[in-house]
Amino acid sequence: MAAVLIGFGTYLYLNYATNEIGYMSAYAYISIGVIACVVFLFLCIGAIRENVCCTVTFIVFMILGIIAQAVLAFLLTNGDHNVGSNLANILDEAWENELKSAGAMSIYESSFECCGRASPQDYIVNDRLPPATCFANGDSKVVENLIAIGCRAKVEHFVTDLLHIFNWLAWVLIVLELIVTFLSCGLCNSIRNDRRRSFY
Structure with a gap:
């Protein structure tokens, strides 16, 4: 799951990060995934070494990592509509390019089945007819x-839906980390008891 969040953050960074909010959201998803990987790696090292001090240290780092992840996930969950709106700003650049040379919006119009930035009226206002990509089946x-729906609304809805899915994935990962933390505490206690029994 951590790798999926890192991959999604990279996808956001490469495709949608056109402003500060886009970069911050991409970095947040990547951070949640990287923290999870590092925490699980350290916890495995502590368990393999069967060292109480090492395991307790890693549990403390894990709790700090979980807190950091929870803060990031909370911010992403509460701001997903704002982030979605900001990530959809890439469409504004495509529309500006469309006004300079026809065809810049065609990839969005064919992928999302939409027309213009806000509606087909955008073409008409700029003394142009809507292209074939603005029609169902290109007819x-x-x-x-x-197609009467504008691409900005479609892209924003698509990105917001993606953010909802990956926000839930982040929360599931955090819950799994909490479960592993409790299991690690039990492992630490077991190691301590085994060491204590070995002295008798």
């Missing part, structure tokens, strides 16, 4: 096939 001969 521009039938006016009823014109």
Whole structure:
């Protein structure tokens, strides 16, 4: 799960990070994943060494990591609509490029089945006809096939849905880490009891 969050953060960074909020959200997902990997690695090292002091130290680091992850996940969960809106700003750049040279919006229009930045009216206001990608099945001969939904709303909805999924994944990872922390405490206690019994 940590690798999935790192991958999603990288995906956001490469595709949607056009401003400070985009970069921060990408770094937050990557951080949650990296912290989880490091914490589990250290915890495994402590368990393999069967050293009480080492295991307790790693449990403390794990709790600090979980707190940091929970703060990041809380901020991402509460701000997912703002983050989604900011990540959809990439569409504004595509629209500006569309106004300079036709076809810049076609990838969004065909992928998300949408038309223009806010609606097909965006093309008409700029003295242009909506392209074939603005029509269902690319059939521009039938006016009823014109897609009325703008790409900004579609992309923002898509990104917000992705953020919801990965926010839940982050919380599941944090809960699993808490469970592992409690199991680690039990392991630490067991190691201490075994050492104590070995003296008798």
